[in-house]
Amino acid sequence: MKKVIVFIFLVISCKSSDQIYLDQNKENFTSLLNSNSMEIQNLIPKQYEMVSVKKDGPFPYNYALKNQSNGVEIRYFIKSYKEKWEHYQEFIKNNPNAVLVKPSDEGYVQDFILNLMNLAGENPKIQSNPLPEKVLANTFNANWGSNSLFEFDPKLKFNYKYCNLIVLHKNEMADAYIYFLGNDYRLVLEQSSEHFSNVRFRK
Numbered sequence: 001m002k003k004v005i006v007f008i009f010l011v012i013s014c015k016s017s018d019q020i021y022l023d024q025n026k027e028n029f030t031s032l033l034n035s036n037s038m039e040i041q042n043l044i045p046k047q048y049e050m051v052s053v054k055k056d057g058p059f060p061y062n063y064a065l066k067n068q069s070n071g072v073e074i075r076y077f078i079k080s081y082k083e084k085w086e087h088y089q090e091f092i093k094n095n096p097n098a099v100l101v102k103p104s105d106e107g108y109v110q111d112f113i114l115n116l117m118n119l120a121g122e123n124p125k126i127q128s129n130p131l132p133e134k135v136l137a138n139t140f141n142a143n144w145g146s147n148s149l150f151e152f153d154p155k156l157k158f159n160y161k162y163c164n165l166i167v168l169h170k171n172e173m174a175d176a177y178i179y180f181l182g183n184d185y186r187l188v189l190e191q192s193s194e195h196f197s198n199v200r201f202r203k
Contacts, residue, residue, distance in 0.1 A: 035082070142200075
């Protein structure tokens with residue numbers, strides 16, 4: 001009887017620890033969005049649940065959601081220019097004689113292309129298009145953006161086959177990478193279409 005009680009206690013403790021981690025991750029992601037003048041319409045959309053951020057793939061990310069019925073996963077990565085600039089200013093303030101190159105956000109397109117090449121490899125099936133200016137202005141309040149559909153390079157041995165990647169850039173603020181992941185081409189397209197504008201820069 002004691003063994004059963006101990007086992008139940010351990011299971012409950014594990015679940016509690018997992019929930020604490022997820023709650024903290026949600027709070028951290030919300031804070032990250034706020035600090036970069038961004039907002040999310042729905043932190044946990046219907047039929048989705050939060051999942052732990054793991055180092056199990058070929059790219060970093062801050063926040064992840066997984067559809068409980070079809071298995072599509074959405075991963076968000078916010079690359080903050082504002083944070084780099086604030087760190088630079090703080091460092092110069094504390095080290096006035098230091099020689100340091102100022103951070104720049106001008107390489108966002110090159111960073112995007114490099115990232116895409118690393119993920120898709122030499123796959124010729126990449127479909128990548130810039131987002132229209134009206135969509136950027138009215139939907140995302142961003143200065144630049146792209147939508148790319150591709151298959152992951154098999155050499156990466158990633159557990160997902162397809163990705164629809166939306167990238168947004170706001171001058172002197174941040175880049176947002178939104179990965180829609182799955183093994184069913186149709187479902188990935190459906191979910192990316194449904195949650196296309198879930199994240200945006202504030203006006």
